[in-house]
Amino acid sequence: GLAKADDAEVKGRPIGFTVKADRPSGVIALVGARVITMAGLKPGAIQGTPGVIENATVVITGNRITAIGPASSVHVPSGAKRVDVTGKTILPGIVDDHAHLGGEGDGLLAESSWQLAANLAFGVTTSHDPSNDTVTVFTNAELLRSGAKLGPRLFSTGTILYGAETPFKAIVESYDDALSHLRRQKAAGAISVKSYNQQRRDSRQMLVKAARELEMNNVPEGGSLLYMNQTHVLDGHTGVEHSLPVPRIYKDTIQLFAKSKSGYTPTLIVGYGGLSGEYYWYQKTNVWENERLLGFIPRDVIDPRSRRRVMAPDDDFNHILIARGAKQISDAGGLVQVGAHGQIQGIGAHWEMWMLQQGGMSNLEALRAATIDGARYLGLDGDIGSLEKGKLADLVILDKNPIDSIQNSEAIGMVMLNGRLYDAKTLNEIGNEQRTRKPFWWERK
Known part of the structure; x- marks a missing residue:
């Protein structure tokens, strides 16, 4: 007959397998x-x-x-x-710390991913996706690591720990709840989790404590709420995803980031509080004529985003003010890194660098944000982010x-x-x- 749930003889059957990670010779x-x-x-x-x-x-x-x-x-x-x-x-290689690389949440994976390839073609060699389908994204990460698929090294939070009312809401009423959520994601392959709009501060704090216990990063999103962003830093999150939603910051916030060592990924391309950087580059460049970009991204993706563009005076673009704040945090010793949000795959990471430079970073400082500082944020700077022996x-x-x-x-x-x-x-x-x-x-x- 059918085995009972409490039958001591009932055992799980491992169905996994292993393959070698790709490594060239010579x-x-x-x-x-x-x-x-x-x-x-x-x-x-x-x-x-x-x-x-x-x-x-x-x-x-x-x-x-x-x-x-x-x-x-x-x-x-x-x-x-x-x-x-x-x-x-x-x-x-460029490290994109906030890269959204396409959903494929139906469980079907394309043999060749143009999203991944476009990023690699534009020099992005490491991508961190802080919101994607758990099953899909870690399957892609393993395919990439094995050499079966072409694209950057891929790390992710998997599915976000969302605090709002949705079918996938992550309820955190206790520390055991927090540990359960993080253990599930870590077992699937996550090096980080995204605490997203968890409205109760004690819930967020429990997720931070669980992340520390399990040695994971916690990269929250505050939904354009300054005070929530500040408590993210005060409570010890790895960093803050997306821009602070105010045009100017002052010494209190600058020093909070700098002294805490929490990172800041401003995603200027979709910066909060006003007209964002994505539209600036549509206005200033003919993206739909970029032949290399069109070699990796379908035209029916490029044209609707770039041809009918918003036109505005330069001083209407709020991303420049946000970038100035990022420069202030960086100058004070804070960690600022690049995140292109998947708005336009590949070239978006370059726009982020260019916009950091608009905010006052030197060219070398903007390049640092896209390389070694991005690696530091993920805890991967022992292996990537700089060119050194080993x-x-x-x-x-x-x-x-x-x-x-x-x-x-x-x-x-x-x-x-x-x-x-x-x-x-x-x-x-x-x-x-x-x-x-x-x-x-x-x-x-």
């Missing part, structure tokens, strides 16, 4: 470029251009950097594939120098992820292995 040497390493750069105002090596050589063995420095001091092993990058600039080989090779002009960050010729080198225009692999990218659905005949 050695690649990138020779002759300027390298912006980000090594040693801490939050705070930057004087000059520290961490920049002219005429450098970077040696990658497998998926990690094994040597980096001036060309005169770095030995290139025999048998290495030498790539001449004279006159180019190499950056660490770190993972995630980097971007630019045809122009972004220290001269921040908008040169978009001039990407090649991108390397996990030691694999790709042509940024096609995402065909061009390193020690030669592979053509799988076609997207609209490219199939």
Whole structure:
């Protein structure tokens, strides 16, 4: 007959399996470029251009950097594939800490994801999605890690811990409730959770305590409420997602962020409190004519967002005021990082850098926010975010120098992820292995 629930003989049957994480073989040497390493750069105002090596050589063995420095001091092993990058600039791979990469909540996954590919083509090598379907996003993360799918390293909160009345409301009445929610998400693959509009402060505090116990990040969203944002910091959250909803901040809030070490992801592209940054770039650039962008994003996604654009005087755009506040927090030693919100995949991360520069950050400070500070926020700076011996080989090779002009960050010729080198225009692999990218659905005949 049927087994009873209390039958001691009833046991679960494991249905999981394991595959090896992708790792390339061989050695690649990138020779002759300027390298912006980000090594040693801490939050705070930057004087000059520290961490920049002219005429450098970077040696990658497998998926990690094994040597980096001036060309005169770095030995290139025999048998290495030498790539001449004279006159180019190499950056660490971009870290997008607030990347929404498409839902696919029906459980069906596309063989090739244009959202993921578009980000990689624009130099984003690590994405953190703070709201996505738990089943889908961690399945995608594993496919990416195994090499079965092409795109950035993917981390996520999974499904948000939502406090409002919805079918998926996360009820937190006790500390056990908080632990239960976080254990569920961690078991699925989450390194972080998103406490989203949990209205009771004690509920939010219990989620913070549970995150500490389980060694997870807690990246809350306050729904454009300044006082809630401030209590997020006071209560010890990892950071605050989205902008503070006021045009100006003062020393109390600046020091609160700086001294607490809670991070700030202002997502200027959708900044609260006024006309946001996304519309600025539609006004200033013909996005629908960006050929590289159109190589990875369907035109029926690009055109409706960009062709019929909002036009306004520059001083109507509130994101510039928000960016000035982010600069104040950064100068005081606070952690500010890039998050592009998935508004326009790939290029959105560059817009975030450009907007931080509009708020007063130097070009190098804006680049830091998109690389090492983004890695610090996730707790991944031991492996990514800067170009140093022993770190993972995630980097971007630019045809122009972004220290001269921040908008040169978009001039990407090649991108390397996990030691694999790709042509940024096609995402065909061009390193020690030669592979053509799988076609997207609209490219199939």
